[in-house]
Amino acid sequence: MGDAINGLHHVGHIVRDMREAMELYRRLGFTVPAPAYPVLPRVAGGPAEPFGVANTHVHFPGGFVELVAVVDDTGRMPAGARPIPLRVPDDERPRLTAAIRATAANITSFLERFEGLHIMIADTPDIDGVAARLASAGVVHGGVHAVQRPVETGAGTRMEPARYLEISAPGLPAGRVPEGRIGFAENAPGEQPHIDHPNGATGLAGCVLCVADRDLPETEHRYGAYFGERLDRAKLTVVPASALAGLLPGERPAALPAFAGYAVSVRDIAATERLLRGNGVPATRTGRGEVLVPAAAALGTAITFRQDA
Structure with a gap:
């Protein structure tokens, strides 16, 4: 064992503003649950305040897209957000606070590179x-x-x-x-959630990693070590920067190396395209007949919709 990979577990879209991201994803036709905001008293006996990193998951059978944002200094939460109390003994609060701050700093460092896709987790x-x-x-x-x-x-x-x-x-x-x-x-073994999405999305179908042309051999070797020489099992495509526009028309990498986008399978590609256009979302067709929402219109990550086989 050890080489069993069942595709993508999830991808993580790092965003600056959770409200804006949720609005975008709903216009894209996804069902977006209320985000979870950890809350913790900053001092013993003080009020619980939003702190650290907030997220929500756009669920599919067997996987999800995670929207992630750092809680700003105002501690504001979107309407309907779910506060998640972090209960910890007073003597453990400094350690937990430091760990949360480190996580927030990590997410902030991603945003300093670019707003977009920074997380790819394979399922096993x-x-x-x-x-x-x-x-x-x-x-x-x-x-x-x-x-x-x-x-x-x-x-x-x-x-x-x-x-x-x-x-x-x-x-x-x-x-x-x-x-x-x-x-x-x-x-854990058990029933996977089934969420109906207005755009007909049925699952995560792939992820694109863009690298400098000169780094392509090293990256393919590195990912071969990660995934056992079979990137297709993780639904990952590694593409040199010179070929990105051929795969995702009009796209240019925000940085190198970087995840340039991800793909979602849908029940009816024509119906998905009509929904996107009806919601004012710019969309084009790729050479393979997929529907592409450019990164410039999707908070830094290209999103491809493809017909479910």
């Missing part, structure tokens, strides 16, 4: 096997961690366990590679 049913394979291949990672993540169901939001690991690159902070955050996640 055997994360312990993946961890062992990576270690044997000399790939540095931070070990397997357990978390709880919100999952939308017909009966509301429930917390489900998940396990993940992040890959690290030499000379960069833990959990970072040159293009952002890469890793693997394993969901």
Whole structure:
């Protein structure tokens, strides 16, 4: 085992303004749940205030798009946002506060590069096997961690366990590679959420990584070590900068290396295109007949809609 990959677990779209991002994604035809905002008293006995990093998940069967924003100094939350109380003993508050600040600083560093896609996590049913394979291949990672993540169901939001690991690159902070955050996640067995999206989206279909032409061989070698020489199993396309416009017409990389965009499968591509145009979203057709919303209209990431096979 250790080479079992079931495509994308999720991609992370880092945005400056959660309200703006939610409005955009709803115009794109996605169902967007209320975002979660951690709240914590800054001092013992003080009021709980939004703090750190907020997110929401656009769910598909087996995967999701995560919208991520740093909570600003005003602590404002969008209407309907879900405050998530962080309960911690007073003597542990400094440690937790420092960890949250470090996470927020990491997200801020992504935004300093560009607003857009910075996170790609592959799905695996055997994360312990993946961890062992990576270690044997000399790939540095931070070990397997357990978390709880919100999952939308017909009966509301429930917390489900998940396990993940992040890959690290030499000379960069833990959990970072040159293009952002890469890793693997394993969901607990159980029913996957099914969310109806007005645009007919059925799942995450792919992710595009753009690199400098001279760096293409090294990047393909590096990702071969990550994913066992089979990038297609992770639904990842690595493209040199000179070829990006051929794959995503009109697109130019905001930085190199960088994730240039992601793809979503839909039930009826013509109906999706009508919805986008009806909502005032600029969209063009690619040479392969897919519908492309350019990064300039989608907060820094190109979004491709393709017919579900």
